[in-house]
Amino acid sequence: MLDELTVVLFRPKYPENIGSAARACLNMGVxxxxxxxxYNFNMEKALPLATAHARHILETARIVDTLAEAVEGCTAVFGTTARTGGWRKGIMSPETLAGxxxxRLRGGGRVAIVFGPEDKGLTNEETSICSGLMTIPTSREGTSLNLAQAVVVVLYECFKRSLAGPFVPDGPPEERAATIPEQEALFANLQQSLLAIDFLKDDNPDYWMLPVRRFFSKVNLKRNEFNLLMGVCRQVQWFVERYGPKK
Structure with a gap:
């Protein structure tokens, strides 16, 4: 969904930041x-920060002389700024900008987000080409972000908004719930272990197990948790048999 989104770095001073920005683009699907x-672009300095994974983005990046060339063909351009106030009104947050x-992208448009030089940012003249401005909220003690940091913050919000549904990280399939027979086997093993350490009273252990059963009824016990608790019971019983008082 971010195929028609362009990141524009305007007069960046450090090639390392360009490389890091390329990596941020890869991370967020741009x-x-x-x-x-x-200023003094050096591919050899930029490449290590891009890493091998984003090398192709860095090597195919367009290098142009003017901002007008950079945004040619775009239907909307948004600028980033750390300075607010004055004529810079209606400045958006990254989340609002992402929306x-x-x-615009879903409507078939082509969008560019412009990031200014590390030391000065975009001037009023340069932001005049922009359809809107965005700032990243920061603490008062440090209002200036590294260029690549700013890129990844903004693109992260755009990436989240572009997803068809909530982001769900990849991972192993969720463990199935423990079955009733497995739960009963666990309760029997727990009862034996608790009797072995004198936690339950010998006179009516089934009765004294009721609070334990009620506790587990509140938990959606998974098979891996069942295995864990069964292992704990086995270890408790082994320890009591080996080191407990001789009867």
Whole structure:
């Protein structure tokens, strides 16, 4: 969904930041990177920060002379700024910007997000080309973010908004719930173990097990948890048999 989103780095000063920005683009599903009039660009310094995975984004990035060239063909351009106030009104948060970008992209548009130089940011003249401005909220003690950090924060919000549903991380399939026979086997083993350490009274252990059963009734016990508790019971019983008082 972010195929038509372009990241524009305007006059970046450090090639390492360009490499890190390329990596951020890869992480968040953006393949279009344009660099405008970079200062002392050095591919050998940028590549290690891009890593081998984002090398193709860095090597295919367009390098142009002007901002107008960078955003040519785009239907909307949004600028980033750390400065607020004055004529810079209606500045969006990254989350709000992501919603606007998502709407434009789903409508068939092509969108560019422009990040200014590390030391000065975008000037008023440069932001005049923008359809809107965005700032990343920070603490008062440090209002300036590293260029690549800013890129990944903004693209993260755009990536989240582009998903068809809530993000669910990949992982192993969820363990099935323990069956009733397995739960009964566990209760029997627990009762034997608790008797062995004198936690339950010998006169009516089934009665004294009722609170334990009620506790487990509140838990959706999984098979791996069942295995864990059965292992604990076996270890308790082994320890009592070996080191407990001789009867």
């Amino acid at each position: 393949s279009r990177l344009v660099v405008v009039d970079p 606007v970008v998502d709407e």
